[in-house]
Amino acid sequence: MNNALKVVCVLVFLCGCSAEDPPATAEKPAVGQVQTTSTAVVDEQRIADIETNEPGAWLTFGRNYEEQRFSPLTDINRETVKDLGVAWYKDLDTYHPVQGTPLVIDGVMYFSTPFNIVYAVDAGTGAEIWRYDPEVPRVTRRRACCGANARGLAAYKGRIYTATLDGRLIALDARSGSPTWEVDTVIDHAREYTITGAPRVAAGKVFIGNGGAEYGVRGYVTAYDAATGEQAWRFFTVPGDPSAPFEHPEMELAAKTWKGGEWWKIGGGGTVWNSIVYDPDFENVYLGVGNGSPWTRVLRSPGGGDNLFLASIVALDVHTGRMKWYYQTTPGDNWDYTAVQDMMLADISIDGAERKVLMQAPKNGFFYVIDRADGKLLRAHKFATVTWATHVDLDTGRPVENPDTAYLDNPKWVLPGPGGAHNWHAMSFDADRRLVYFGSHDLPFLFAMPDEYEKTGLYKRRPGQWNTGVEFGRIERLMRESPDPPQNAGFLNAFDPVTGEKKWVVEQDFAWNGGVLATAGDLVFQGAQTGKFVAFDSDSGETRWQMDLHSSMVAPPITYEHEGRQFVTILTGAGGGAPGSADDLYGSTGRVVTFALDGKAELPSPVERNRDYPEPPALTAAVADIERGEVLFGDICGACHAPGAFSSGGGIPDLRQMNRETHAEWAAIVLGGSKRDLGMDSFADVLTADDSERLHQYMIARTIEARKETAAAEAAAAP
Ligand code: CA
Numbered sequence: 113m114n115n116a117l118k119v120v121c122v123l124v125f126l127c128g129c130s131a132e133d134p135p136a137t138a139e140k141p142a143v144g145q146v147q148t149t150s151t152a153v154v155d156e157q158r159i160a161d162i163e164t165n166e167p168g169a170w171l172t173f174g175r176n177y178e179e180q181r182f183s184p185l186t187d188i189n190r191e192t193v194k195d196l197g198v199a200w201y202k203d204l205d206t207y208h209p210v211q212g213t214p215l216v217i218d219g220v221m222y223f224s225t226p227f228n229i230v231y232a233v234d235a236g237t238g239a240e241i242w243r244y245d246p247e248v249p250r251v252t253r254r255r256a257c258c259g260a261n262a263r264g265l266a267a268y269k270g271r272i273y274t275a276t277l278d279g280r281l282i283a284l285d286a287r288s289g290s291p292t293w294e295v296d297t298v299i300d301h302a303r304e305y306t307i308t309g310a311p312r313v314a315a316g317k318v319f320i321g322n323g324g325a326e327y328g329v330r331g332y333v334t335a336y337d338a339a340t341g342e343q344a345w346r347f348f349t350v351p352g353d354p355s356a357p358f359e360h361p362e363m364e365l366a367a368k369t370w371k372g373g374e375w376w377k378i379g380g381g382g383t384v385w386n387s388i389v390y391d392p393d394f395e396n397v398y399l400g401v402g403n404g405s406p407w408t409r410v411l412r413s414p415g416g417g418d419n420l421f422l423a424s425i426v427a428l429d430v431h432t433g434r435m436k437w438y439y440q441t442t443p444g445d446n447w448d449y450t451a452v453q454d455m456m457l458a459d460i461s462i463d464g465a466e467r468k469v470l471m472q473a474p475k476n477g478f479f480y481v482i483d484r485a486d487g488k489l490l491r492a493h494k495f496a497t498v499t500w501a502t503h504v505d506l507d508t509g510r511p512v513e514n515p516d517t518a519y520l521d522n523p524k525w526v527l528p529g530p531g532g533a534h535n536w537h538a539m540s541f542d543a544d545r546r547l548v549y550f551g552s553h554d555l556p557f558l559f560a561m562p563d564e565y566e567k568t569g570l571y572k573r574r575p576g577q578w579n580t581g582v583e584f585g586r587i588e589r590l591m592r593e594s595p596d597p598p599q600n601a602g603f604l605n606a607f608d609p610v611t612g613e614k615k616w617v618v619e620q621d622f623a624w625n626g627g628v629l630a631t632a633g634d635l636v637f638q639g640a641q642t643g644k645f646v647a648f649d650s651d652s653g654e655t656r657w658q659m660d661l662h663s664s665m666v667a668p669p670i671t672y673e674h675e676g677r678q679f680v681t682i683l684t685g686a687g688g689g690a691p692g693s694a695d696d697l698y699g700s701t702g703r704v705v706t707f708a709l710d711g712k713a714e715l716p717s718p719v720e721r722n723r724d725y726p727e728p729p730a731l732t733a734a735v736a737d738i739e740r741g742e743v744l745f746g747d748i749c750g751a752c753h754a755p756g757a758f759s760s761g762g763g764i765p766d767l768r769q770m771n772r773e774t775h776a777e778w779a780a781i782v783l784g785g786s787k788r789d790l791g792m793d794s795f796a797d798v799l800t801a802d803d804s805e806r807l808h809q810y811m812i813a814r815t816i817e818a819r820k821e822t823a824a825a826e827a828a829a830a831p
Contacts, residue, residue: 151270152217152286156314160392168673170216173264173310175670177390178457180541182630183671187678188709189633193647193657197711199679200238202231204702207764208791209259209666209687213310213538213627214704215267216672216681222267222286223683225702226260227252228276232289235674238706242289244274252278253791255304257326257578257751259687260791263386263536264310266318268338275307275320281336283318293341297322303329303379304576312397314390315430317344319397321384325405326751328379328579333388333399335433345433349382349401349421350375362421362435371415378412378573381405382422386452386536391427393457393468394484396436399426400452400472406581407530408561409446410520411571418443423451425472425480427487437487442476443510447500447559448530448580449476456541456548462490462610471609473539473550475532478504478511481609493612495605496533496552497598500526519559523590525598529557530582531624538627538668540636542650547606547615549636549650553623556598558591576798577748585746588755589739604628604638606653616653626682627668639665639682643698643718645705662718663701681706687764725818726771733809741810744803748795757814768815778808 154171162169162176167184174181188196204210208226215222221235227248232241253260256277266273271292272284279298282291297320298305304327311320317335325331331349336342348359351367353376358364370380387400401424404412413419423442428435442449451474459468460481468484477498481491492504492511501511517524527533531553539550562583565571573579591597602623606615626639635656636648641664647657664686671680686700699721733741746755752764780786782804785794799807 152220152222152267152272153270154217154267155269156392168678170214170670170672171267172215173213173266173312174389174454174456174538177314177392179389179454180456180458180543181538181628181668182540182542182632184632185671185673185678186631186633188631188635188671188680190635190649190656192709193633193635195709196647196657196659196680196707197709198659198713198715199706199708199711200713201703201705201715202233202238202240204683204685204704206685206702207700208685208702209261209700210683210685210702211261211263211536211667212683213264213668214670214681214683215265216670216674217267219674220286221681222265222272223704224262224265224274225683226262228262228274230265230272230274230284230289232272232286233704235672235679236677238704244284244289244291246274246276246280246282248277250791251788251793252306253752254576254793255324255327256306256308257323259752261308263308266311266313268313268318271338273311273313273318273338275309275311277306277308279305279307279322281311281318281320281341283338283341295336295341295343297334299332300329302575303327305329307385309384309386309388312388312390313338314392314397315395317430319388319390321388321399323383323385323402325379325381325383325402326578326580328405328573329383330376330380331382331384331402333384335397347399347426347428347433347435349384349399349426350380350419352376352380360434366420369417369420370413371417373412373414375412378571378579379405380412384452387455387472389455389457389470390430391457391484394427394436395430396427396484397430398455398470399428400450400455400474401426402450402452403448404445406571406579407446407448408581409444411565411581413444414569416444419445423449423474423476425451425455425470425482425487427484439480439482439487439489439509441474441478441480441511447476447526447528449528450474450532453532453534453536454538456539457484458541458543460543460546460610471541471548473534473548473552475528475530475535476500476511477528477533479548479607479609479612491610491612493609495607495612496603497527497554498533500528520561523558523560523587525556525594526559527554527556527598529555531555531557537625537666540628540630542630545615545650546608546610547650548609549604549606549628549630551620551625551628551638552603552605554598554601555623556600558587558594560587560590574798578751583743583747584750584755585743588746588750589742602641604636604648604653606636606650615651618648618653624666626665629669629671629680631671637669637671637680637682639667639669639684641665641686645669645682660718661703661705662698662715663703664699677708679706679708722769723822725768725815725822727819728770728812728815729772729775731809731812731816733806737806738810738813740803741806741808744799744807745810748798749807757811767811768818770811770815775808779804782807
């Protein structure tokens with residue numbers, strides 16, 4: 113086990129004090145840094161007192177421990193919001209997806225951007241105080257299924273905690289941005305572990321999981337001592353090699369639910385890549401556990417079984433890491449149905465009793481309300497179009513699968529698809545109205561068994577590639593040729609978690625819109641893929657205010673008060689495994705934008721998307737080679753450049769727009785790794801020279817198609 117502790121004791125050097133105790137006296141700022149008066153000394157009591165002592169702060173990923181993302185601030189309300197304008201903005205110099213939630217503590221805003229560059233800025237002006245770059249190798253992007261995502265930070269006792277795409281957990285001095293300790297959280301660097309989620313801190317410990325299930329890894333969460341970085345405990349989410357001893361007692365229980373096959377060689381999955389929530393009422397920490405690796409259950413566990421703890425919510429004792437209870441949303445996951453989506457805690461009246469509940473709307477399309485005392489399922493309402501199961505049986509707590517969508521023998525359209533009916537996009541809970549506001553979407557997917565399975569019945573892990581058991585290139589074509597495909601759609605919901613009723617629904621122009629913020633000003637804020645930032649009325653869903661921010665958005669807004677003034681902030685930028693839309697007006701601009709009443713700043717002029725497709729070299733390959741190129745593209749390239757090569761999910765280059773020079777460099781880029789510094793790795797380990805050229809010919813064919821479509825559209829638009 114690799115837990116090399118690299119204590120970068122900057123504080124010891126500078127002040128001779130121990131790493132356990134951040135200094136109370138100010139140290140001199142480094143050249144180019146502005147001194148702040150804040151030390152972000154956040155602890156359990158300060159977070160517990162946020163509503164009474166500092167309602168204008170945003171202290172944790174979800175604002176407080178309950179992670180309800182609801183603000184009691186009311187200066188910006190349904191009457192005054194018409195005067196909302198840009199107070200300040202700051203460009204982030206990135207074309208990668210921007211998903212982060214900022215923290216606002218003692219007048220300082222902290223946020224992180226792709227490749228985990230952490231910023232501290234003045235919350236009133238956006239002036240930079242410090243910036244920390246952990247120098248994540250850009251080529252790490254290849255190991256991340258869905259982008260160089262960075263969803264957030266944690267603050268605790270004068271430190272800011274960040275976790276990096278390449279698997280490190282780092283404690284920064286909140287005043288200077290200097291690292292005080294750093295640990296490598298990855299147990300096996302031969303596997304494609306990444307971190308995109310925000311660490312959480314409580315009870316003197318920092319909790320962090322990881323991603324990588326699409327590639328084939330085994331999930332786990334580790335707790336580290338917040339002061340020193342020493343490992344406190346580790347909880348694996350799926351069993352390992354059956355010939356080795358169980359790492360902890362829960363693995364014995366889990367192992368009984370995996371039958372046949374060699375899942376540990378593939379990885380098993382169950383990564384905790386987003387939600388980890390601390391519950392001070394029970395001194396629990398809840399893990400939202402991800403999908404199986406591979407996705408298809410018969411490839412992973414051919415003898416059946418529930419495959420614990422895939423797609424589960426697991427409650428651990430915060431001090432020991434021992435399990436108290438679990439609830440599995442999708443036993444024997446067969447569809448990439450992660451249960452990693454944001455979890456929020458609340459006290460609500462349900463069935464005539466006051467209950468302490470946990471709420472989650474995971475990918476599988478059911479909204480769960482679970483009793484935090486014992487893990488008992490209280491509600492499981494459908495919140496979107498769901499075809500994989502008819503309902504959840506509240507007595508057994510188990511979903512009832514729909515045999516009509518079983519895809520073992522024939523390909524089947526299934527809803528939700530792997531994008532989920534709701535993904536990591538943040539929700540917000542208005543306790544007075546008893547409404548959860550969140551975006552949902554219909555992103556249907558045609559599930560089919562891989563050709564390899566037809567031939568051998570086995571699945572062999574492919575290092576350096578996706579190991580989902582799903583052949584994306586082939587499925588892309590099946591979906592395109594499907595006579596009656598279900599349609600994509602996006603919604604914003606005002607959802608009652610107890611009754612399952614929607615008080616209102618806004619149908620949106622595209623699927624995959626941003627996270628949500630609700631406030632006591634009777635407003636619900638959300639950024640959309642269209643580039644519109646909107647304030648909806650909490651009671652009716654009517655648009656009360658909107659502004660075009662010239663960039664798609666997926667991140668959640670926050671609000672805070674600084675020097676008596678209420679602000680709203682959102683990080684703009686598209687992507688993060690997005691399905692994308694060829695109709696997006698602008699694409700992605702990484703920027704932090706902050707609003708206030710009477711804000712007068714103006715955003716720079718928008719940059720419209722380039723829709724120019726230069727003439728490519730001649731298409732020379734046979735049809736069979738182009739088709740092979742399509743399958744390879746779906747398997748290997750689509751994760752970044754989008755299935756079908758339309759690349760509209762974010763700012764990653766659209767390969768149909770390559771110029772002659774880039775075409776000439778194809779092999780040097782794809783096999784030679786000449787653009788590694790930009791994140792485009794060499795794929796010589798998984799592609800032959802012939803297959804590289806088949807991919808190139810496929811891209812030429814796609815470019816020719818795009819040129820024809822553009823010409824036809826121009827002809828139709830001509831007077
Ligand atoms: Ca997944």
